[in-house]
Amino acid sequence: MSRNPRFVRARRRRFQVRRSPVHGRGVFALVDIPADTRLLEYTGQVISWQQAQQQHPHDAAQPNHTFYFHVDDEHVIDASRGGNSSRWINHSCDPNTVADELDGRIFIRTLRRIRAGEELSYDYGLIIDEPLTDELLAEFACHCGSAGCRGTLLALDADDDENNDSPGAQGDGAAHG
Numbered sequence: 001m002s003r004n005p006r007f008v009r010a011r012r013r014r015f016q017v018r019r020s021p022v023h024g025r026g027v028f029a030l031v032d033i034p035a036d037t038r039l040l041e042y043t044g045q046v047i048s049w050q051q052a053q054q055q056h057p058h059d060a061a062q063p064n065h066t067f068y069f070h071v072d073d074e075h076v077i078d079a080s081r082g083g084n085s086s087r088w089i090n091h092s093c094d095p096n097t098v099a100d101e102l103d104g105r106i107f108i109r110t111l112r113r114i115r116a117g118e119e120l121s122y123d124y125g126l127i128i129d130e131p132l133t134d135e136l137l138a139e140f141a142c143h144c145g146s147a148g149c150r151g152t153l154l155a156l157d158a159d160d161d162e163n164n165d166s167p168g169a170q171g172d173g174a175a176h177g
């Protein structure tokens with residue numbers, strides 16, 4: 001019995017994980033990707049902040065490196081369990097993607113057109129419940145190399161999302177010039 005051939009083909013992969021010049025592994029575009037494209041979901045096990053703090057760090061040699069994504073005040077996605085390629089996306093202070101939250105899920109979306117070969121990045125904007133001392137900023141130093149690099153993976157306007165439009169709202173330790 002003969003069947004008509006069906007022209008089924010896999011969608012061309014749009015990105016891949018490989019070694020990054022920025023840090024460890026990174027995720028690189030394999031094809032040109034238009035702006036405003038939802039690329040992938042930041043998947044993993046959803047845990048509470050309390051659990052996250054208890055089981056941290058994943059790697060004693062790199063205590064500040066986690067696969068956690070802060071969803072909201074109660075939930076963290078732990079991509080060390082059930083995570084996909086998104087957990088290898090590096091930070092940049094001049095990122096080409098952004099992580100959008102939608103109903104408690106996180107999706108990585110392109111901010112601009114990305115050329116084949118470019119490394120994907122988003123701004124981690126890490127929030128830490130301590131004053132931002134020079135030591136802390138150095139511990140979370142950024143090496144993204146962008147012209148506007150702020151020098152740290154930490155958010156400098158960490159006072160929270162609501163009051164970001166008032167320019168004087170920076171935290172105590174955030175005024176390092």
Ligand SMILES: [Zn+2]
Nearest residue numbers: 093142144149
């Ligand atoms: Zn930077």
